Amino acid sequence: MPNPVVGLVGCGHIGRFxxxxxxxxxxxxxxxxxxxxxxxxxxxxAGEFASIVGARVVTADADALxxxxxxxxxxxCTETAEHPAIVRAAAARGLAVFCEKPLAxxxxxxxxxxxxxxRAGVVNQVGLVLRYSPVFTVIKDLMSAPDLGPLLTAxxxxxxxxxxxxxxxxxxxxxxxxxxxxxLIEHSIHDIDLFRWLFGDIxxxxxxxxxxxxxxxxxxxxxxxxxHAGGHQSSLSSVWHALDERPSTRRLEVFFxxxxxxxxxxFIGAITCQYRTxxxxxxxxxxxxxxxxxxxxxxxxxxxxxxxxxxxxxxxxRAVAEGKPSFPDFRTALVAHEVVDACYRSASDGAEVRLxxxxx
Numbered sequence: 085m086p087n088p089v090v091g092l093v094g095c096g097h098i099g100r101f102x103x104x105x106x107x108x109x110x111x112x113x114x115x116x117x118x119x120x121x122x123x124x125x126x127x128x129x130a131g132e133f134a135s136i137v138g139a140r141v142v143t144a145d146a147d148a149l150x151x152x153x154x155x156x157x158x159x160x161c162t163e164t165a166e167h168p169a170i171v172r173a174a175a176a177r178g179l180a181v182f183c184e185k186p187l188a189x190x191x192x193x194x195x196x197x198x199x200x201x202x203r204a205g206v207v208n209q210v211g212l213v214l215r216y217s218p219v220f221t222v223i224k225d226l227m228s229a230p231d232l233g234p235l236l237t238a239x240x241x242x243x244x245x246x247x248x249x250x251x252x253x254x255x256x257x258x259x260x261x262x263x264x265x266x267x268l269i270e271h272s273i274h275d276i277d278l279f280r281w282l283f284g285d286i287x288x289x290x291x292x293x294x295x296x297x298x299x300x301x302x303x304x305x306x307x308x309x310x311x312h313a314g315g316h317q318s319s320l321s322s323v324w325h326a327l328d329e330r331p332s333t334r335r336l337e338v339f340f341x342x343x344x345x346x347x348x349x350x351f352i353g354a355i356t357c358q359y360r361t362x363x364x365x366x367x368x369x370x371x372x373x374x375x376x377x378x379x380x381x382x383x384x385x386x387x388x389x390x391x392x393x394x395x396x397x398x399x400x401x402r403a404v405a406e407g408k409p410s411f412p413d414f415r416t417a418l419v420a421h422e423v424v425d426a427c428y429r430s431a432s433d434g435a436e437v438r439l440x441x442x443x444x
Contacts, residue, residue, distance in 0.1 A: 086156060088180070088404040091121035091141070091149045093170060094161035095129045097252050098184050098211070102159050103133055105397035112385050115401040123149040146170050150177055157207070157404045160184065163256040164263050164270070168193045175200040180207035180404045182397075186273050187417050189264025191425040198414045209400045209410040210417040212277045216396045218376035219349045222367070223338065224282055225379050226345055226357065233341030235316045238283060242267075242275050243323040244332035246297060246304060260301030268293065268306040269424050272322040275334075276427075277412070277420040279320070282338075285313040288438045291427035297324070308427050351393065 090106060092099060106119050121141035124130035134142045141152050146166075150158060150173055157180035160170050168188050174181050181201060187194045187210060201208040214220055227235075247270075248258045256262040263270050268291075280286055288311035293303035304324040311317055334350040342360040347353055355372055358364040367375070377387050389395050403410035426437040 088115065088117040088157050088401050089152075089154045090117060090119050090157045090159065090401070091123065091139075091152055091155050092119070092133070092159040092161060093123040093146050093149055094159075094163075094166075094184075095122065095124035095126070095133050096161065097247075097254060099124075099133075099159070099161035101393075102161060102182070102184075102211075102397060103137065105392075105394040106159075106401075107137055108392060108394045109389065109398045109401055112389070112398075114385055115398065115405050117401050117405070121149045121152045121155060147173065150174055150179065156180060157182070157401075163254075164189055165261065168197055171197045172200045175204040175206055178204060178206060180400075180410075182209045182211070182400050183414070184211040185417065186264070186269050186424070187414065187421065189269075191421055194414075194418055194421045198418050201414050207400070207403050207407070207410050208414045209396070209403070210412055210414055211396070212274060212412045212417060212420070213393075213396055214274050214278045214350065215281065215412050216390070216393075216399075217351050218390065219347050219351060219353050219355060219372055220278060220282065220336075221379055222372050222375045223336070223345050223347065223355060225375065226343075226355070227282065227338065227340070229343070231360075232343040235283065235314065236339040236341060237316060238279075238318040238336065238338040239321070240275055240279070240318075240334060240336045241321045241323075242272055242334045243321075243325060243330070244271065245326060245328050245330060246324040247271075250328055258297075258299040258302060260299070263302060265424075265428065266293075266295070266299070266302035266304055266306075267322045267324045268303060268308075268427055271324070272306060272320060273417075273420050273424055275320055275322065276423045277416070279310060279318055280419060280423070283310075283312050283314070283316065283318050286310045286423050286439060287313050288436055289423060289426045289430050290436045291430040293428070293431040297326075303431075306427065306431075308430075310423075352391070 122130045122133045127144040160183040291308040294305040306322040338345045344358045430437040
């Protein structure tokens with residue numbers, strides 16, 4: 085397979101994150117790749133990105149970027165409403181696609197994007213970054229202990245300040261037409277994917293949403309209860325607030341008959357555990373990292389990338405270079421979008437919504 089030649093569309097907050105990661109991965113020389121093209125509707129901002137990475141193509145036209153000679157992969161980091169058209173155009177050109185979450189505003193658009201990348205046979209990955217979180221990977225491993233008994237329940241509180249301000253600067257997230265919703269689809273689609281990964285397939289939801297910030301159709305509160313295929317329930321509280329000095333925070337608690345796990349980190353941090361006998365104990369961040377390294381079987385270079393939050397981008401570039409499937413892929417994201425859609429229908433109808441058979 086040829087070395088990946090990568091372009092990036094969208095130079096906002098999340099584009100900056102992936103641009104940094106691409107540079108970091110390429111510097112390791114583990115994946116001989118070229119970061120060659122940058123696009124943003126504000127061409128001066130694209131030029132700033134290009135000057136840092138040495139990209140040879142700078143444009144305000146996504147189609148022009150996709151037509152870059154030799155391009156093999158593209159990052160789609162634009163506002164949500166723009167994702168479907170760019171992804172379809174990229175797939176039609178045979179380009180590998182990394183698309184940020186959420187994939188699209190509507191479930192029908194997501195299904196069309198899955199069909200496009202699968203029909204084209206291109207490598208595809210979505211930015212559900214919690215799949216690469218050391219702390220949640222370790223919790224998943226701790227939950228596999230055979231003597232815990234049945235899983236009883238779990239709760240996650242996810243809060244951040246409304247991302248139209250501050251370092252996010254995503255003013256478009258205040259528009260339903262551009263975002264498709266608020267804290268549930270734009271932020272907690274991460275959490276819904278996490279719940280399915282940790283606790284199993286979701287077969288029914290009951291959800292309430294509330295708009296308090298004045299952005300019509302953009303909820304800043306979502307409270308959801310999930311029925312899982314294993315018979316247990318979990319719950320999610322997702323909040324966008326105006327506490328601009330408060331960092332984005334997740335607090336997860338998981339109760340088994342004979343065990344309890346809790347964390348207030350969503351990447352690298354401590355985990356508190358308690359079992360049938362004895363006091364609660366805490367695994368500090370260093371121990372969590374050490375356990376993650378062993379679980380994921382990371383070598384020195386991969387471990388350094390993981391600590392710096394670059395492992396998902398390494399996984400994508402490596403999949404492109406090797407012509408192998410990447411993860412989490414668009415089909416994985418589709419399942420999360422089906423749950424999000426069910427949550428919005430439940431909130432609208434004031435009733436529980438059951439989901440169909442899980443997508444394999």
